[in-house]
Amino acid sequence: MKKFDVIVIGGGHAGCEAAHAAARANVSVALITMKHESIGQMSCNPAVGGIGKSHLAKEVDALDGLICKIADHSALQRRKLNASKGPAVQATRIQTCRDTYKSKMQQAIDAQKNLSVVEGMVSNIILDKEILQGVVMSDGSKVFAKTVVLTTGTFLGGKIHIGDKSFSAGRLGDNASNELENFFKKYGFSLGRLKTGTPPRILKSSIDYSLLEEQGSDKNKPCLSYMHDHYGQTPNIISEIPCHITYTNNETHKIIKDNQSLSPLYNGVIDSVGPRYCPSIEDKVERFYDKDAHQVFLEPETLSDKEIYPNGLSTCLPEDVQLSFLRTIKGLENCEITQPGYAIEYSYFDPRGLTKYLETKKIKNLFFAGQINGTTGYEEAAAQGIIAGINASCSVRNIEMWCPNRDQAYIGVMVDDLVTLGVTEPYRMFTSRAEHRLRLREDNADERLTAIGHKLGVVSSERLLSLKNKIQKIKAESKRLEEIKILPSSKVSSILEKKFNLKLKNVQTMKSLLKMSDIGYKDIQGLESFGKTINSDIGHLVAIQERYEGYLKRQDQEVSNILKTQNIKIPEQIIYNEIKGLSNEAKEKLSEVMPHTLGQASRISGITPAIISLLRIYIKKHSL
Amino acid sequence: MTVKETIAAISTAHGKSAIGVIRVSGKNVLKIIKDFIGSELKPRFATNVKIREKSNALIDDVIVIYYKAPSSYTGEDMLEIQSHGNPITMDFILEQICDVYARLSKPGEFTERAFLNNKIDLVQAEAIADLINASHISASKAAMITLQGNFSKNIELLIEEVLALRANIEACINFPEDDSPDNSNKNNFNAINSLIAKLSKLIKSVDNGIVVNKTPTITIIGKPNVGKSSLANLLLGEQGSIVSSTPGTTRDALHHEVVLAKNNITIIDTAGLRKTSDSIELQGIEITKKSINTASLVLYVVDDSLGFDTEDKALIAENKINNYWVVNNKIDLTGADPTMIKISNVNHFNISTIQNLGTDNLKKKLSENSVPDDETTGTARLRHREHLKSCLENLYMALDCNNNLQLELVAEELRLAHVSLVAIMGGDVNEDLLDKIFSDFCIGK
Structure with missing residues (x-):
């Protein structure tokens, strides 16, 4: 009889992080997947990171997760986005080799102790008197465990559409898991339908690059993982391949318009909701009809580089129409399709059925993570995966579960949004969702989360030491700069006046110069009295802290005042129907979401400050 | 802040x-x-x-x-x-x-x-629940009802402007690789300055106390001969003591102050609205339009035998009437039931002023909707003032940050400014922003 502490169903980006995190926490884990060779598959575009997404990925990395390390090891192109816009909104993105990514991920999973991969399809969940026991495989065999993490992506009730063809599948070439869907339907889980799409893949040798704009890596080749950009390790380097940029034109748009009725998006076959930020080319042409051209990024898929991913051309028109509109685009005049674009409809669970630990409210010790919770993106999936994996292991080890707050991590923003508000379209992270955006930066996810991860048992002591070293160096450099004084009448001061139009009235420190908006670390490095930096990367981190210090102080003040109320826990045994003065609507909404704290309750739509006051009084009165 | x-x-x-x-x-x-x-x-x-x-x-x-x-x-x-x-x-x-x-x-x-x-102690605490609930409703009601129509329109316009600017900046920050909108430093400077000018003007009007009606005003409008004056007389006649009944500034708009459900209310009976070129009538219509702007609630009267038609719809749209109820008068002629229904969030009452059908229902709803006496117009005004002032503070900061080319800090200040305005008029800071971005810009690399 196979027996484990944690079963993770699904070997995608959520499943890998969940299984690996739980195994790092020293409990025994089975990762059940249909095919070992599909573990770590990038089903959509071969890139990790981007605005908002790199923020999530770096937080996973700060908890010693896999996604950033593996992306760094399989990088074809590395870029820093928004480099000119201020550190809080800068982001790293890496184009990866799909094959290298997958095989490195499989190596990491295979090498992890406490972690076994089981091939097969799960057809049912075993419950004994409401207590989770394990799962039944489609061949009838059973695998037992105390906790189960479900990360089945688009495989639940997945249905692919290409033109008028449609068939059941989890991803092109992979089966959907329909039996499992029936179990959840029977158990009263609230299911909804979403859709997403993917563009056709193009044979590289059929593209004429001679006239296309090329986009390579940034000069300083940024990395995603703290191991590589702050803790001194170097990633595995594979050869770099640039992206290229081309554009659609009016001829392209005409073909798409003329054939609109053949697209299941427009002829009524698909009525589920797709993401507004990732529209199909049919949608772009329809909604932004006044635009003469839409940008297309031709992204390399693999190191061997036979296939190209034309980012921006998601479609589910019939294959022959796809080919004819592609061939109107500059550089693609003679292109060949290796795999047609398609739309996929899939089932998701209303995430309001989860606690913030991603445990289902209906069945204890059952966790959901990733796309089945209505999100989209590898980073969003990985971030939920690591939280579900950590919490499944916490449940096994009988220690308190954890999820970061909104002012602590983008992960906290995402989970809170999901479990409080639910989703109406596939949920993707945007930095504008985070009210603490100036605090939740790429440069400090480790400072925010690594020590917590160590306490939870998923971060090694060596890594904690690396973090401590980094923090100590920041402090030292900060102190050093504070001790360098600049007198108003000095030579340095006259340079400052000449270069930055800055007139010193009284003695300033070198550090305080960094508060000036137009003076960066590089600028003060050029000043005579600067001395010798401990490390200029560290120096830049000091400069970032100085830039935001005033803002963060102001926010801290707000946060600490608000937190007093926000962080008041609402006991699980609360019965909203018994609270006098609550409207029926409020009772219903609160009972549905079952918020963990007053803060979370206040974010439910229609929950007024008066209702929060009532709850606060009720909680205190009953000393719950 | x-x-x-x-x-x-x-x-x-x-x-x-x-x-x-x-x-x-x-x-x-x-x-x-x-x-x-x-x-x-x-x-x-x-x-x-x-x-x-x-x-x-x-x-x-x-x-x-x-x-x-x-x-x-x-x-x-x-x-x-x-x-x-x-x-x-x-x-x-x-x-x-x-x-x-x-x-x-x-x-x-x-x-x-x-x-x-x-x-x-606990016994006293039991009573707090009701108190808080009741007074919260009063406060938000007072805040909304005492607002002059002009003031809420101005706030709505400000919110639209802040939202457009935020959408522009956030699109640049969140989707730098898509076709970004024009987001030059100078554009932002102009946009923020325009907001500051409008907001300062608004704050001045708050300081002068002209954004809140001392007593909430109900304006009765409609096409000619639908029974507006009979409705006004009905509300005045029985409902309470007529405090004063002075002719308005012209013969065409009559101001009556009445007490309804213990609250002072002004009822304005106006000239009929219709398309005309007669200059005297046009004057009257201008005055009617002004009283629509200062009204906390508009009762739009329709002759039920003619029905609520496209001209009525056009009049409501043309005059930008937001907060209105439709009163279908003369059901004695059509035999319709004296009921009240909600059609896309607007109350529709069937009444007959002549036979007194359905009028109790209307009066009941009107008194429920009147300003509660435990929230003063003064406090409502102060609340708005607080929000507007902190909004202004954030806009000035945004201007500073923009001068320093710190776009992410401009964005932060604008978010806070948006939060303050939404506190007055309602709305969802995050969702409204994303809606605006995705409807204005083609995003989707």
């Missing part, structure tokens, strides 16, 4: 009375005593203090009493200011305190603090 955890409120009933009491609770009480009075106050002793304007003109002679924590109603440091009961004086004093030291208390907040600091 800091969070003010010291709270203040007028705690006596609104209206002219001999004495009014303002209460303040929280840490800043000692600061207020120091700054306003100059000397220390012995707890629980009455002291006479003169309150002056900045120009040193005497505002009022007041009695102040200091209660030292924890021996006070709320358990915190408290100050009680007894002034003369003139609402203008009291609003002035409260405004001075709220400018620097405190924020306006939420309804029931003094009692809530008393309970949380163990100053009142």
Whole structure:
């Protein structure tokens, strides 16, 4: 009889992080997947990171997760986005080799102790008197465990559409898991339908690059993982391949318009909701009809580089129409399709059925993570995966579960949004969702989360030491700069006046110069009295802290005042129907979401400050 | 901007009375005593203090009493200011305190603090629930109902402008690789400055007290001969004592002040609206339009035998009437049931003024909708003022950051400015922003 502490169903980006995190926490884990060779598959575009997404990925990395390390090891192109816009909104993105990514991920999973991969399809969940026991495989065999993490992506009730063809599948070439869907339907889980799409893949040798704009890596080749950009390790380097940029034109748009009725998006076959930020080319042409051209990024898929991913051309028109509109685009005049674009409809669970630990409210010790919770993106999936994996292991080890707050991590923003508000379209992270955006930066996810991860048992002591070293160096450099004084009448001061139009009235420190908006670390490095930096990367981190210090102080003040109320826990045994003065609507909404704290309750739509006051009084009165 | 955890409120009933009491609770009480009075106050002793304007003109002679924590109603440091009961004086004093030291208390907040600091027992606490709920509803109702139509329209326009600017900047930040909108430093500078100008003007009008109706106003409009005047007479005749019935500025708009459900209400009976070129009639229509702008509620009267037609719809759209109910009069002619239904969130009443059918229903709804007397127009005005001022503060900061080319900080200030405006008019800061971005810009690399 196979027996484990944690079963993770699904070997995608959520499943890998969940299984690996739980195994790092020293409990025994089975990762059940249909095919070992599909573990770590990038089903959509071969890139990790981007605005908002790199923020999530770096937080996973700060908890010693896999996604950033593996992306760094399989990088074809590395870029820093928004480099000119201020550190809080800068982001790293890496184009990866799909094959290298997958095989490195499989190596990491295979090498992890406490972690076994089981091939097969799960057809049912075993419950004994409401207590989770394990799962039944489609061949009838059973695998037992105390906790189960479900990360089945688009495989639940997945249905692919290409033109008028449609068939059941989890991803092109992979089966959907329909039996499992029936179990959840029977158990009263609230299911909804979403859709997403993917563009056709193009044979590289059929593209004429001679006239296309090329986009390579940034000069300083940024990395995603703290191991590589702050803790001194170097990633595995594979050869770099640039992206290229081309554009659609009016001829392209005409073909798409003329054939609109053949697209299941427009002829009524698909009525589920797709993401507004990732529209199909049919949608772009329809909604932004006044635009003469839409940008297309031709992204390399693999190191061997036979296939190209034309980012921006998601479609589910019939294959022959796809080919004819592609061939109107500059550089693609003679292109060949290796795999047609398609739309996929899939089932998701209303995430309001989860606690913030991603445990289902209906069945204890059952966790959901990733796309089945209505999100989209590898980073969003990985971030939920690591939280579900950590919490499944916490449940096994009988220690308190954890999820970061909104002012602590983008992960906290995402989970809170999901479990409080639910989703109406596939949920993707945007930095504008985070009210603490100036605090939740790429440069400090480790400072925010690594020590917590160590306490939870998923971060090694060596890594904690690396973090401590980094923090100590920041402090030292900060102190050093504070001790360098600049007198108003000095030579340095006259340079400052000449270069930055800055007139010193009284003695300033070198550090305080960094508060000036137009003076960066590089600028003060050029000043005579600067001395010798401990490390200029560290120096830049000091400069970032100085830039935001005033803002963060102001926010801290707000946060600490608000937190007093926000962080008041609402006991699980609360019965909203018994609270006098609550409207029926409020009772219903609160009972549905079952918020963990007053803060979370206040974010439910229609929950007024008066209702929060009532709850606060009720909680205190009953000393719950 | 800091969070003010010291709270203040007028705690006596609104209206002219001999004495009014303002209460303040929280840490800043000692600061207020120091700054306003100059000397220390012995707890629980009455002291006479003169309150002056900045120009040193005497505002009022007041009695102040200091209660030292924890021996006070709320358990915190408290100050009680007894002034003369003139609402203008009291609003002035409260405004001075709220400018620097405190924020306006939420309804029931003094009692809530008393309970949380163990100053009142469980039995009393039971009653707080109802109190908070009731007064919260009153407060938000007062805030909305006392608003002049013009004021809410201006706020809505401001929100639209802030949202457009935010969408522009956030699209640049979140989707740098898509076809980004024009987001030059100069554009932002102009946009923020335009917001500041409009907001400053609005704050001035708040300071002058012209954004709130002293008494809420119900304006009756409709096409000619649908029964507007009969409806006005019906509401005046039975519902309460007619306080005054003076002709309006022209023969075409009549102002009546009545008491409805214990509240003063002004009812304006207007000239019929229709397309015309007659200059005298046009004048009357202009006046009608003005009274639509200042109304807290519009009753749009329709002749039921003619029905609510496209011309009616056009009139409502043309005059940008937001807050209105439709009254289908003359059901005695059509035989329709005297019912009330909601059609896309607008109340539709079937009535007959001649046979008195369905009119009780309308009156009942009107009195439910009237301003409750425990929230004064003064407090409603102060609430709006607080939000607008913090919005202005954020806009000035945004301008600074924009001059320094710190786009992410401009974005942060604009977010906070948006939050303040939404606090007045409602809306969802995050979702509205994403909606705007995705409808205005083609995103999707």
